[in-house]
Amino acid sequence: MQNNDRNPELKILGRPANQGRWLLIPLGMTVLLCLGTVYSWSIFRTPLENELNLSATESLFPYTIALVFYATFMPITGFYIHRFGPAWITGIGGGIVGLGYILSSFATNILMLTFTYGVIVGMGVGITYGVPMAVAARWFPDRKGLAVGLTIVGFGLSPLVTAPLAKRLIDQYQVRPTLLLLGIAFTLIISAIALTFKFPPDNCQSLPETPSLPQTVTSxxxxxxxxxxxxxxxxxxxxxxxxxxxxxxxxxxxxxxxxxxxxxxxxxxxxxxxxxxxxxxxxxxxxxxxxxxxxxxxxxxxxxxxxxxxxxxxxxxxxxxxxxxxxxxxxxxxxxxxxxxxxxxxxxxxxxxxxxxxxxxxxxxxxxxxxxxxxxxxxxxxxxxxxxxxxxxxxxxxxxxxxxxxxxxxxxxxxxx
Incomplete structure (x- = not known):
């Protein structure tokens, strides 16, 4: 393409930008697939109720608090992503998510579990959640909605993938080792993918131009x-x-x-x-x-x-x-x-x-x-x-x-x- 000739050095995962940008979508989907496991709390809920002798109301606390912290930290991250870059933000958030799962495997009461799963996991999900979508939106100025929609599929389909996986692991190893294994796996997967996340340079010539749609300019x-x-x-x-x-x-x-x-x-x-x-x-x-x-x-x-x-x-x-x-x-x-x-x-x-x-x-x-x-x-x-x-x-x-x-x-x- 003519645009690639004007900026031949810009590549994504070894591919010209206009081709390599499509690889960012499945990578972003994978990050969100890991994060979406927070919605599979019901898989962990019953065995933890039995182990920790919790009521049905008590066992809902970690999930509810996780949603609150997830929604609280999502807007905070938006103001730091340009300062530190999407790779650092994703790596930090993914590490916090993994730490939360790992610490949850050692929780001995509902207060500790609410802190490790609700506060720490929820905080990590909130920090990381918006980054794959922001990266996709910047690399697809011509197809923002489609790119964001495809990327966020990972979060929606997570219960179809991670819930059966978690259930199988719980049946085989019990709930605490499962939380530990998931925590380690999420840390490694998200941290590895984070290394590929970056924003395109301003006025990038290797990408299609944004369609001329009328927009407001609201800061x-x-x-x-x-x-x-x-x-x-x-x-x-x-x-x-x-x-x-x-x-x-x-x-x-x-x-x-x-x-x-x-x-x-x-x-x-x-x-x-x-x-x-x-x-x-x-x-x-x-x-x-x-x-x-x-x-x-x-x-x-x-x-x-x-x-x-x-x-x-x-x-x-x-x-x-x-x-x-x-x-x-x-x-x-x-x-x-x-x-x-x-x-x-x-x-x-x-x-x-x-x-x-x-x-x-x-x-x-x-x-x-x-x-x-x-x-x-x-x-x-x-x-x-x-x-x-x-x-x-x-x-x-x-x-x-x-x-x-x-x-x-x-x-x-x-x-x-």
Whole structure:
């Protein structure tokens, strides 16, 4: 290519940049595959309950705290990635994740386990999570949404890979050696991949030019003055709240409302996880081609359909259950690709790491509330059916917010002129 001739020295893993950049996507997917094991907590939960004599509520603490620290450290990392570089940030974060798993294998009580798994693992996941996506976005100025969506597939599909692996290791070696082995493996894998992560030089001539799409130019200090930011933040909160609420009750709804076998309910989660993973590149691709608000409205419409199906579901309607929860998981995965792509589209791409870190706080709010509210509604009303009514209301609210607020804020763009 002519562009490669103008910058022949730029290579990625020994390949010309325009070819080698595609290798960064599976490497980023692998890092996120390791990080996504945090969502497989249920595999460790039962054996740890038995070993440490924990109640069901106590055994949920490490997972809940991990989500909080994950969401807290994600925005912090965005402000340091350009100072230290993606390789250092990934290596440090991966080392912290591995350390958390290793120390968890020695935990003797719930407080220690909450600190090692909840605080340390959650902190490491938060530090590392955004880096593969930031690297992909910078190397793919022409296909940001697709690159980010493909990269984040690793996080969504992690339960399909790491959960069965962890279960097999637990059956063979018990839970503590499994945590130790995973900690060592994650440290080595993430640290090795970190060495390949770097940003392209400014004005790189070896990459395709960014398509001439109209964009605002919003810097981090102006982000909080932007109507677009609040629209995206509210929409992301609603999307993750509904998605994580549904994920948290998937098996329980199947057993209690539909009366399917517990083994079938657990197996169905693998189907849902597949939809969760496949939606990410699809939503990223759609976000490259359509305004973010249209993609968001499409997501909320699917959620509304799923809520309607489950609010009217009867015992034995297995197909209704499978379709509805596939849609819930599909839309959650979609938001995890739509939100970073919308951040790239609506704000200055050069400040992506900082901007998305701030936007990502919406995930933390949605995760914290979403993991608590659905179960609380079940306790109040005696059935999970009533959990789908507030989800439907939120989906309608999301459609309204997306239509009026999730669009480019030209007034903020003028601040840079």
């Amino acid at each position: 981090p200090q102006h982000l909080l003055k932007s109507r677009s930011f609040y629209g995206l933040w509210l929409c992301y909160t609603i999307g993750t709240f509904v998605g994580l609420s549904a994920i948290g009750i998937s098996s329980s709804v199947g057993e209690e409302m539909i009366n399917i076998d517990s083994g079938v309910a657990a197996t169905s989660v693998s189907l849902f996880a597949l939809f969760n993973g496949l939606s990410r590149p699809l939503f990223g691709w759609l976000s490259d081609r359509f305004p973010p608000r249209y993609v968001a409205i499409g997501s909320y419409t699917l959620i509304l359909i799923a809520c309607t199906m489950m609010a009217n579901a009867q015992e034995g309607q297995v197909i209704t259950y499978l379709i509805a929860f596939s849609l819930f998981w599909f839309c959650l995965g979609g938001w995890l690709a739509l939100a970073p792509t919308a951040t790239l589209r609506l704000f200055n791409p050069s400040d992506y790491a900082q901007n998305y870190g701030i936007v990502f706080t919406a995930y933390g709010v949605g995760a914290l509330l979403g993991t608590l509210v659905a179960g609380q509604i079940r306790d109040w009303f005696g059935s999970y059916t009533y959990a789908f009514y507030p989800m439907a209301i939120l989906a309608i609210l999301g459609i309204i917010v997306a239509n009026f607020l999730l669009k480019r804020d030209r007034a903020v763009a003028d601040l840079k002129k």
